[in-house]
Amino acid sequence: MHAIGLRCVFCQTLYPLAPLYECEACQGILEVTYAQENIEEPRAWLPIAGENRIYLGEGDTKLLSAERLAKRLGVKSLQLKCEFMNPTGSFKDRPVSIGISKAIEFGYQKVIAASSGNGAASVAAYAARAGLEAIILVPDSTPLEKVKQTLAYGAKVIRVTGPYSNxxxxAKQLGESQNIFNLTTTLLNPYTVEGNKVVAYELYEQMSGTIPDVIYVPIGAGPLLIGIYKGYVEKSQYHVSTKMPRMAGIQAEGNNPIATAFVQGEPVVQAEPDPRTIAGGIADGLVGYEKDGTYTLQIVKQSNGFVTDVPDSLILQAQMLLAGEEGVFVEPSAAAGIAGLMKSLEENRITENDSVVVVLTGHGLKDMGNVRVASDVPTIDHCMEQLIEAVDI
Ligand SMILES: [Zn+2]
Incomplete structure (x- = not known):
């Protein structure tokens, strides 16, 4: 293990590797920092010792080439990083695996998390695996599929009225007052973000050391986008190529605080108190932790990337396109990445010759309420004539 401490991303103050959530000096975001040793290239730098890892088979997700969809959208190279293939069906398993492992290391019996649903299921699953108690707070609009999945793992689930920020x-207040480890997977817990770096390490290997021109990531607060970029930065220390991917952060039009700041050229992100989108996984208005959005914006700019927002109608269209053209069914929050690709091609933010990776964050079965499929499925008797008529051969 080469992690040596936590560092504030804004004022650079250093702290020990303790259960801390923000900089005491400036309330900034804390990030794990590593010793710059002349060591052999690691598979990944993570803030835990290998033997302490609570593991459910997360990671090593497939990278699928999407040739038919690429042709349809007008881009030459499109690859899909299938994070919905993680054990609980979303990308959250990577950060939560690290977070739960740290909870054990720090000696906690209980963990708490605020989540729009994917983090909830993941924290509940890994807590069960580790023998810890999990308290999960979800917005009352959370899809039933995600709530039931979380309950199945034995977590205590509480619905809270209003937006995710509530x-x-x-969760932050209860965690602090009751000394419960907070695994909320925004940028609050510095350890969880590290798990996201491994996506970059895997992409590097899966693409034989080539770097994609643009990586699309749906963003609420943005820990996945930050983690992937950080992973490439670390990787670049060991290789001659200095090329870095441009990071494209995709938001929904009904909740677009980071996209708004990007478009208006503002350095600081303002919260959205009333998010309205079907993409629940990215419906994070950042009330009270706008700094997460500000830091994500900084990373996007550093990568020479961009943030854009997409309407729900385009998200649903993208969801059906991906399922119909490639056989890949993801939830609306994940389809937002494809919708973002469609919009940015139209706006010439990228060219058709760019090599593109879209990170697909959550499985379609997790949020079925808005799926746009025909509801008039015919029912017939056990009868061949009726079947032939029904299938219209
Ligand atoms: Zn600070």
């Missing part, structure tokens, strides 16, 4: 502040 869950965030309650």
């Amino acid at each position: 869950c965030f502040s309650l």
Whole structure:
């Protein structure tokens, strides 16, 4: 293990590797920092010792080439990083695996998390695996599929009225007052973000050391986008190529605080108190932790990337395109990445010759309420004539 401490990303103050959530000096975001030793290239730098890892088979997700969809959208190279193939069906398993492992290391019996659903299921699953108690706060609009999945793992689930930010502040207060480890997977817990770096390490290997021109990531607060970029930065220390991917952060039009700041050229992100989108996984208005959005914006700019927002109608269209053209069914929050690709091609933010990776964050079965499929499925008797008529051969 080469992690040596936590560092504030804004004022650079250093702290020990303790259960801390923000900089005491400036309330900034804390990030794990590593010793710059002349060591052999690691598979990944993570803030835990290998033997302490609580593991459910997360990671090593497939990278699928999407040739038919690429042709349809007008881009030459499109690859899909299938994070919905993780054990609980979303990318959250990578950060949560690290977070739960740290909870054990720090000696906690209980963990708490505010989540829009994917983090909830993941924290509940890994807590069960580790023998810890999990308290999960979700917005009352959370899809039933995600709530039931979380309950199945034995977690204590509480619905909170209003937007996700309400869950965030309650979880933070309860965690602090009751000394419960907070695994909320925004940028609050510095250890969880590290798990996201491994996506970059895997992409590097899966693409034989070539770097994609653009990586699309749906973003609420943005820990996945930050983690992937950080992973490439670390990787670049060991290789001659200095090329870095441009990071494309995709938001929904009904909740676009980071996209708005990007478009208006503002350095600081303002919260969205009333998010309205079907993409629940990215419906994070950042109330009370706008700094997460500001840092994500900084990373996007550093990568020479961009943030854009997409309407729900385009998200649903992208969801059906991906399922119909490639056989890949993801939830609306994940389809937002494909919708973002469609919009940015139209706006010439990228060219058709760019090599593109879209990170697909969550499985389609997790949020079925808005799926746009025909509801008039015919029912017939056990009868061949009726079947022939029904299938219209
Ligand atoms: Zn600070």
